[in-house]
Amino acid sequence: MKKALSALLIVLLAMTSVFANGGAESTSSDGTTTLTWAVWDYATTPYYDALINAYEAKNPNVQVEVIDLGSADYQTALQIQLSGGGSEFDVVAVKDIPGYNNLVKAGLLADLTPLAEADGLDTSVYGGIVEQVSVDGKFYELPFRSDFWVVFYNKDLFDAAGVPYPDNDMTFEEYDALARQMTSGSGSSKVYGAHYHTWRSAIQLFGILDGKHKITDGGDYSYLKPYYEMALAQQADGIVQDYATLKTSNIHYSGVFYNESVAMENMGSWFIATLIAQTAAGANDAENWGIVKYPHAEGIEPGTTLGTITALAIPASTKQQAAAWDFVKFVCGEEGAEVLAGTGNFPALTNDAINDIIASTPGFPQDEQSKEALNVAQLYLEMPLHDKSAEIEVVLNEFHDQIMTGNIGVDEGLAEMGARVDEVLAN
Amino acid sequence: MLKKKENNNAPAFTSSGLPIDRSLKVEKTQAAKRAEINRNLVAYSFIAPNFIGFAVFTLVPIVFAFALAFLNWNGNTEMTWAGLENFKYIFTNEMFLASLKNTFIYTIGTVPLTLVVSLFLSIILNQKIKGRNFFRTVSFFPYVGSLVAITAVWNMLFNPSMGPINEILMRLGVENPPRWIADNDWAMFTIILFSVWKYMGYYMVIYLAGLQGINSELYEAASIDGVNTWQKFWYVTLPQLKNTTFFILIMLTIQCFKVYDIVYMLAGAGSGALSEATTVLVYEIYNSAFRYWRLGVASAEALVLFAIVLVVTIVQFRLEKD
Numbered sequence: 001m002k003k004a005l006s007a008l009l010i011v012l013l014a015m016t017s018v019f020a021n022g023g024a025e026s027t028s029s030d031g032t033t034t035l036t037w038a039v040w041d042y043a044t045t046p047y048y049d050a051l052i053n054a055y056e057a058k059n060p061n062v063q064v065e066v067i068d069l070g071s072a073d074y075q076t077a078l079q080i081q082l083s084g085g086g087s088e089f090d091v092v093a094v095k096d097i098p099g100y101n102n103l104v105k106a107g108l109l110a111d112l113t114p115l116a117e118a119d120g121l122d123t124s125v126y127g128g129i130v131e132q133v134s135v136d137g138k139f140y141e142l143p144f145r146s147d148f149w150v151v152f153y154n155k156d157l158f159d160a161a162g163v164p165y166p167d168n169d170m171t172f173e174e175y176d177a178l179a180r181q182m183t184s185g186s187g188s189s190k191v192y193g194a195h196y197h198t199w200r201s202a203i204q205l206f207g208i209l210d211g212k213h214k215i216t217d218g219g220d221y222s223y224l225k226p227y228y229e230m231a232l233a234q235q236a237d238g239i240v241q242d243y244a245t246l247k248t249s250n251i252h253y254s255g256v257f258y259n260e261s262v263a264m265e266n267m268g269s270w271f272i273a274t275l276i277a278q279t280a281a282g283a284n285d286a287e288n289w290g291i292v293k294y295p296h297a298e299g300i301e302p303g304t305t306l307g308t309i310t311a312l313a314i315p316a317s318t319k320q321q322a323a324a325w326d327f328v329k330f331v332c333g334e335e336g337a338e339v340l341a342g343t344g345n346f347p348a349l350t351n352d353a354i355n356d357i358i359a360s361t362p363g364f365p366q367d368e369q370s371k372e373a374l375n376v377a378q379l380y381l382e383m384p385l386h387d388k389s390a391e392i393e394v395v396l397n398e399f400h401d402q403i404m405t406g407n408i409g410v411d412e413g414l415a416e417m418g419a420r421v422d423e424v425l426a427n
Numbered sequence: 428m429l430k431k432k433e434n435n436n437a438p439a440f441t442s443s444g445l446p447i448d449r450s451l452k453v454e455k456t457q458a459a460k461r462a463e464i465n466r467n468l469v470a471y472s473f474i475a476p477n478f479i480g481f482a483v484f485t486l487v488p489i490v491f492a493f494a495l496a497f498l499n500w501n502g503n504t505e506m507t508w509a510g511l512e513n514f515k516y517i518f519t520n521e522m523f524l525a526s527l528k529n530t531f532i533y534t535i536g537t538v539p540l541t542l543v544v545s546l547f548l549s550i551i552l553n554q555k556i557k558g559r560n561f562f563r564t565v566s567f568f569p570y571v572g573s574l575v576a577i578t579a580v581w582n583m584l585f586n587p588s589m590g591p592i593n594e595i596l597m598r599l600g601v602e603n604p605p606r607w608i609a610d611n612d613w614a615m616f617t618i619i620l621f622s623v624w625k626y627m628g629y630y631m632v633i634y635l636a637g638l639q640g641i642n643s644e645l646y647e648a649a650s651i652d653g654v655n656t657w658q659k660f661w662y663v664t665l666p667q668l669k670n671t672t673f674f675i676l677i678m679l680t681i682q683c684f685k686v687y688d689i690v691y692m693l694a695g696a697g698s699g700a701l702s703e704a705t706t707v708l709v710y711e712i713y714n715s716a717f718r719y720w721r722l723g724v725a726s727a728e729a730l731v732l733f734a735i736v737l738v739v740t741i742v743q744f745r746l747e748k749d
Contacts, residue, residue: 249582
């Protein structure tokens with residue numbers, strides 16, 4: 001029996017060593033290099049192929065293969081694959097900041113700083129994003145997409161109500177008044193003046209736009225109070241849909257805009273490409289739409305908004321770092337940016353020429369305001385990089401939910417949220 | 428060969444005085460041993476596919492999790508010794524304690540209710556009533572329906588502002604109907620209600636099997652003794668179903684302690700965050716492991732879950748024996 005057990009153990013060990021030889025160089029005999037890229041939602045995201053085709057056209061001896069890890073648990077799946085150094089990935093897309101922070105902490109990503117320095121790469125073209133994702137002066141990802149929040153509005157509804165469109169310089173008071181003015185009807189013909197999706201960013205982060213606070217700081221969150229009070233009052237007055245209803249019905253933010261039940265909706269710029277595609281496909285009834293800059297507090301420059309980035313990183317385990325870095329530079333650089341803009345998406349590297357490409361995408365609203373709304377004055381990340389960002393995020397989500405469902409008062413909720421974040425920070 | 432020689436040098440005798448050919452016996456025992464080994468190897472080879480799978484995917488991870496509970500590890504960098512730090516951390520962590528409390532409330536609420544409801548259903552559907560098979564299928568349906576789909580339907584039914592349940596309650600004159608899953612005080616109750624509804628069909632089938640295994644002579648004898656229906660249930664049916672009830676009790680209790688999907692789908696929809704009022708043990712384990720990558724803490728939490736299930740099961744076995 002003992003012998004049988006030890007034999008079994010040997011077999012098991014042998015099997016694990018068989019499975020543990022990932023990360024091989026994949027240059028074939030004809031000199032073609034194959035890079036493997038981890039992404040999510042490959043089938044529904046048009047720009048992956050566009051980027052790969054452009055890169056392969058320029059580098060005929062490189063092939064880029066894509067592995068789709070799915071959207072819902074992308075960061076978890078990615079981290080599991082990379083752990084232990086046995087993955088086959090040469091380049092990975094990084095979905096969010098907490099996920100990036102986890103990967104960096106676990107030592108799974110290659111430091112890109114020396115590579116960038118060796119090539120004399122100018123990181124200032126990313127408008128401070130690289131600095132925001134640096135850990136002790138080193139960065140491990142380079143952004144290729146950068147989305148920012150704007151206000152989408154339905155022009156037909158404004159026309160029908162005889163109310164002038166929102167504009168690119170709108171304070172929160174003006175925004176609130178406009179939302180109230182645009183609310184009408186009841187039952188199936190009800191039009192809500194505004195709409196907040198159930199993400200905490202949609203309301204909570206109004207509070208960080210003055211640049212005085214960081215959402216990861218903990219302590220006193222009373223600076224969020226005016227915004228929660230505005231949203232709760234709008235909810236009570238029927239200006240926006242009830243949070244609990246949206247949450248329990250799992251209503252997607254696009255549906256309410258498509259079926260013309262909301263006049264304004266604050267959402268990220270990723271919605272632009274979706275709207276263009278859905279309008280062309282006939283799935284969007286709100287065909288006549290526009291965008292304006294995010295509302296701002298008194299004294300803050302219009303165009304100050306929230307942002308979220310999608311980045312590329314190179315796993316520490318890859319044997320093809322040089323080839324991977326070349327691909328990363330392409331995608332995150334000017335050429336990649338033009339390809340991305342051509343698909344109606346927002347590259348992290350941005351300038352007037354790139355904005356012109358987006359604004360001239362067929363289906364993009366033709367008014368000057370919408371084009372002007374693409375100019376961002378100041379971008380704050382939805383979740384700044386922090387050692388404990390994943391844990392803080394869970395607390396912020398929980399209390400956003402508790403406050404918006406009315407389970408806890410605003411003052412009490414924000415105080416408790418501060419205490420809980422402090423607890424996370426102290427650990 | 429060597430043995431054969433030795434044996435030849437030292438002949439032995441049977442009781443009748445005849446010499447024994449030891450070499451023959453040794454050969455026979457060796458052959459028998461070989462046959463036994465062969466037989467065992469064949470048997471092991473049949474077990475192997477299952478056992479290797481079990482060892483790789485269950486046994487090793489379980490043993491590993493025990494060790495991990497006393498270590499700090501993020502899945503990639505070096506492990507460091509933590510001692511009892513992980514346990515100290517979780518027992519001072521507000522959310523973990525809340526999840527512990529909620530899991531107990533959920534189990535205590537769900538198990539007896541499911542037992543009663545499924546027993547009641549099985550007794551009714553064991554009678555010769557019209558449309559029996561139809562009703563049996565209907566009661567079993569929640570168990571086979573996709574969880575994602577049925578939680579979506581429940582969330583619509585119990586929607587606080589436009590759900591039909593509250594609509595009906597308001598028509599009936601209830602001024603402030605509960606906000607169900609959106610209300611901290613009602614959320615766990617709603618989850619328990621859902622669970623009972625989902626599980627009842629499955630356990631009804633098990634009870635039905637138990638009911639059909641009861642010897643009808645017992646009922647006949649009871650009838651001759653002139654007992655009424657209630658007494659029949661109390662003195663014949665219930666004692667005869669003791670083993671079935673015990674089986675269901677154990678299975679259901681373990682199932683309830685492991686709850687995650689139901690709570691996440693009902694209460695976590697939208698934000699994906701469970702509040703202090705709804706969080707459960709397995710959700711906290713998931714968060715620690717795959718959101719914060721604190722695998723040591725997650726393993727410590729899993730050990731607590733393991734200990735609870737172990738203790739509850741042992742207690743139930745003891746009670747069963749008594």
